[in-house]
Amino acid sequence: MTDVSTDHLIGCPQCDAVYSVTQTQAGQQANCTRCGHRLIAPRSKAGMQIIMLNITIAVLVVAAAVFPFLTISAAGLSNSVSILQAALAFSDGILVLLALATAALIIFIPLLRVLLSLYVLIPVVFDRPPARGAARAFRLSEALRPWSMAEIFAIGCAVALVKVTDLADVQFGPAFWMFTVLVFLVVLQDTFLCRWSVWNSLDKSKA
Template identity: 60%
Template sequence: MHSTDVAQADPGDLIACPQCDALYRARMPDHGRRAVCTRCHTVLIAPRRRAGMIIIALAAAQLVLVLGAVWFPFLRISRQGFANEATLLDAALSFSGGPLLLLSLAVTALIVLVPLARAVLTIYVLGPLVFDRPAPPGALRLFAFAEALRPWSMAEIFALGCAVALVKVADLAHLSFGPAFWMFAGLVFLTVIHDRWMCRWSVWHALERGYGARKAQVAA
């Protein structure tokens, strides 16, 4: 990749570093190699073999973990013979009265709905491409929307907050983790792996080729 003569290049052939905004001519690296920003060393393009299938598998696992984390008990608290179980939604919607209702709904959306939406959109967008089919309708807009949701997926922030709260109440009652807690921990881990594994430039490139193939089929 080269950072010279970018002013004369086609905007569709350029890629900007997300960290320092340096512009380069985009070019697919050789197999096993990566395209890195020469200014800040951020990885810009990193294609991998079977990456699409792996990303879809990660998204499907995230989907299962989100549904399981919502359904199964998240935490069990017992003290002096009395016990109570709470699900993930119970914890997220604990402030369900008055002005804090909006806060509870926002927390629920950020830790449940956003990861769920990203997983569904990933499967919808990449599924046809993995099997050498044209890009599905609206794939470009939906993938852009999934990427816009990425900073708002705050499952790891909720997990950190839960850890701090549990440390504070550990001396007051006996705490035990339910299946949903471990599912949620797995969701946080898979989300990190999913975001690090995906080469977004490769996805955009494949989507544009997919739309080109579908237009060619319609023209024929």
């Protein structure tokens, strides 16, 4: 049986359509004709931009986890809470699993994805050989993407605040604004990242 090379093929992750890869210049896009999903979107100097975004995201995740997120005042009493304290509020008994899952989805998984991306991208951007296990690290980062729920947490907070403001005085802490910027940067980083370019760089290093 003759081995057939699939290096020139790319599959759409949304609808599984398969295409032959064509040369795409920086600033151009290749989209799936069936579902419209973006397949290839190389950008000039995007690697350094993504690295800087990831470093900023990592700093914001750590800072937003420990600084006060909200201060709630009612009946002369006031209380401030951080995201990490809120996530671990139900850490007694069997609810500790829920607390750990909440903290993971909001803080630890987004931070892990950032660290994995930096591990993969820094050698590639600076024309160094890929780090050991870079392909597995990038694959893990992509597998964790649906479980990184910073933006879901932001939407949940917005809904909860609508209810709470009728009962108490709510003041936003520094972590709230950090988290707002964090959600925007995560979306921006995901827009800048061309996954085909990363995989292509890792595959070329094996040649």
